[in-house]
Amino acid sequence: AARIVAFVNQKGGVGKTTTAVNVAAALAKHGQRVCLVDLDPQGNATSASGVAPGGSGAYELLRGDAPLAECIAEAEEEGFWVVPAGPALAGAEVELVGMMARERRLAIGLEPGRERFDWMLIDCPPSLGLITINALTAADSVIIPVQCEYMALEGLSHVSETLELVRKNLNPAMRIFGVVLTMFDSRTRLSQQVVDEVRSHFEETAFETVIPRAVRLSEAPSYGQSIFRYEPNGRAAAAYDALGREILARAGVP
Amino acid sequence: AARIVAFVNQKGGVGKTTTAVNVAAALAKHGQRVCLVDLDPQGNATSASGVAPGGSGAYELLRGDAPLAECIAEAEEEGFWVVPAGPALAGAEVELVGMMARERRLAIGLEPGRERFDWMLIDCPPSLGLITINALTAADSVIIPVQCEYMALEGLSHVSETLELVRKNLNPAMRIFGVVLTMFDSRTRLSQQVVDEVRSHFEETAFETVIPRAVRLSEAPSYGQSIFRYEPNGRAAAAYDALGREILARAGVP
Numbered sequence: 001a002a003r004i005v006a007f008v009n010q011k012g013g014v015g016k017t018t019t020a021v022n023v024a025a026a027l028a029k030h031g032q033r034v035c036l037v038d039l040d041p042q043g044n045a046t047s048a049s050g051v052a053p054g055g056s057g058a059y060e061l062l063r064g065d066a067p068l069a070e071c072i073a074e075a076e077e078e079g080f081w082v083v084p085a086g087p088a089l090a091g092a093e094v095e096l097v098g099m100m101a102r103e104r105r106l107a108i109g110l111e112p113g114r115e116r117f118d119w120m121l122i123d124c125p126p127s128l129g130l131i132t133i134n135a136l137t138a139a140d141s142v143i144i145p146v147q148c149e150y151m152a153l154e155g156l157s158h159v160s161e162t163l164e165l166v167r168k169n170l171n172p173a174m175r176i177f178g179v180v181l182t183m184f185d186s187r188t189r190l191s192q193q194v195v196d197e198v199r200s201h202f203e204e205t206a207f208e209t210v211i212p213r214a215v216r217l218s219e220a221p222s223y224g225q226s227i228f229r230y231e232p233n234g235r236a237a238a239a240y241d242a243l244g245r246e247i248l249a250r251a252g253v254p
Numbered sequence: 255a256a257r258i259v260a261f262v263n264q265k266g267g268v269g270k271t272t273t274a275v276n277v278a279a280a281l282a283k284h285g286q287r288v289c290l291v292d293l294d295p296q297g298n299a300t301s302a303s304g305v306a307p308g309g310s311g312a313y314e315l316l317r318g319d320a321p322l323a324e325c326i327a328e329a330e331e332e333g334f335w336v337v338p339a340g341p342a343l344a345g346a347e348v349e350l351v352g353m354m355a356r357e358r359r360l361a362i363g364l365e366p367g368r369e370r371f372d373w374m375l376i377d378c379p380p381s382l383g384l385i386t387i388n389a390l391t392a393a394d395s396v397i398i399p400v401q402c403e404y405m406a407l408e409g410l411s412h413v414s415e416t417l418e419l420v421r422k423n424l425n426p427a428m429r430i431f432g433v434v435l436t437m438f439d440s441r442t443r444l445s446q447q448v449v450d451e452v453r454s455h456f457e458e459t460a461f462e463t464v465i466p467r468a469v470r471l472s473e474a475p476s477y478g479q480s481i482f483r484y485e486p487n488g489r490a491a492a493a494y495d496a497l498g499r500e501i502l503a504r505a506g507v508p
């Protein structure tokens with residue numbers, strides 16, 4: 001049965017989408033059946049995977065207007081499937097407030113995917129509103145990308161508090177799968193300070209792999225490619241491949 | 255009477271807070287009376303200005319629980335005032351949905367500031383929900399920070415659509431004060447491509463000043479200082495000073 005993992009951090013621009021897309025590609029490369037769910041109305045994960053928006057997707061899934069099988073599109077070149085985001089999703093946050101079982105709608109919608117996939121990875125928007133709460137209720141665990149910057153540290157306590165609330169009220173099994181440090185710049189002291197700080201707070205869950213700041217990672221989305229297709233032999237692909245292996249090892253997948 | 259300007263872009267991590275704080279400091283340096291309003295529950299603008307959270311602030315102002323005079327704190331070292339954000343603000347998004355005049359609550363709360371300040375600058379969270387809609391209803395104009403990255407370009411159409419909706423339904427006078435390019439990295443082709451693309455889309459409103467990527471800008475918030483206190487003679491301070499002058503020139507302030 002599929003493991004469902006949400007990529008969460010309400011701080012903006014920390015590498016949630018970049019990590020969700022490249023982890024999806026890394027796991028697919030290792031033979032896993034992967035579905036990437038794009039819950040961000042900006043649709044960055046959709047376009048970065050080379051999938052054109054259009055047709056049913058995350059919005060229809062949240063509303064229960066269409067089954068999962070009609071809401072997925074294949075990112076053929078990358079070897080994984082995507083539940084695309086579209087502009088209608090921007091309205092979902094307010095629409096959900098008045099709906100029945102408003103926090104559990106994604107959990108219900110993703111249920112059919114449990115047998116079909118090994119992993120369902122959910123890219124979240126930079127907020128802790130109802131769309132993200134839906135992801136936290138549907139997921140078994142979270143991966144928290146943390147940018148190696150001071151402002152990104154400040155937000156970590158908000159993430160932990162929200163996870164605690166979700167665990168108490170909506171999803172008792174929710175746990176932290178791992179914390180991954182992103183955009184590490186070896187030329188600055190600040191980067192190393194953030195790494196040390198995060199490792200001391202998240203001793204057991206911080207991944208060994210640290211993702212370096214690499215301009216190739218920010219170029220790849222403009223071609224709709226994962227780093228494995230854009231620059232397969234570079235250090236960014238090596239880092240996300242190492243992260244993919246760490247994730248598989250933690251999940252006990254040989 | 256004060257000009258009210260919102261710093262808006264639902265794409266995360268593009269430099270909204272960094273620009274709002276350093277523009278506030280630049281305008282204060284030029285003798286303007288400035289109030290920075292922190293509408294992001296993360297409170298980055300509050301801490302980056304050296305103001306401790308606590309007491310009344312943006313949440314109380316939105317709810318109408320306290321007048322503006324009780325919701326402001328002075329960033330003495332920087333020479334401007336701050337309406338601080340606190341963790342309670344995270345709940346405001348859902349609380350606002352059921353309130354009377356839910357989009358106009360900030361406009362009402364900031365009214366007394368019109369006579370007291372020359373500028374009221376609003377830092378927004380990375381979303382287009384009710385908190386940001388409140389900022390767009392209260393403001394006369396917006397400044398849109400755009401990071402020199404591909405993914406930041408994708409979101410610009412969402413910003414323009416939202417501004418159009420606000421203009422039609424809530425605030426007919428709303429206009430774009432300017433678009434500022436941030437984190438420009440002269441070593442990458444991508445940065446220049448984004449600059450060219452944005453200048454062609456926002457011909458009249460893009461600022462001449464481009465903010466370079468500079469690690470000092472990401473270090474300053476950890477000391478609660480603007481760039482003018484942290485590294486007054488560097489290129490980042492020079493860039494934000496130039497932006498401050500451009501803003502004053504556009505506003506017709508000698």
Ligand SMILES: Nc1ncnc2c1ncn2[C@@H]1O[C@H](COP(=O)(O)OP(=O)(O)OP(=O)(O)O)[C@@H](O)[C@H]1O
Pocket residue numbers: 011012013014015016017018019040044124125126182183184211212213214215217218219221264265266267380403404405406
């Ligand atoms: N390791 C990296 N090195 C260089 N650039 C990166 C790296 N990771 C991400 N980026 C770039 O940084 C920007 C922010 O990353 P990304 O969009 O993945 O963050 P996010 O957390 O998903 O943002 P949002 O909060 O808006 O959803 C993007 O332009 C992306 O291309």
Ligand SMILES: Nc1ncnc2c1ncn2[C@@H]1O[C@H](COP(=O)(O)OP(=O)(O)OP(=O)(O)O)[C@@H](O)[C@H]1O
Pocket residue numbers: 010011012013126149150151152265266267268269270271272273294298378379380436437438465466467468469471472473475
């Ligand atoms: N010109 C710059 N050069 C280098 N780093 C920068 C620059 N501008 C901002 N930063 C850093 O980049 C990160 C994102 O900037 P900032 O937090 O201001 O963006 P934001 O749009 O306010 O983010 P959010 O969407 O989370 O509110 C921060 O860690 C900040 O310190």
Ligand SMILES: [Mg+2]
Pocket residue numbers: 016017018040044123124125
């Ligand atoms: Mg994203």
Ligand SMILES: [Mg+2]
Pocket residue numbers: 270271272294298378379
């Ligand atoms: Mg911010």
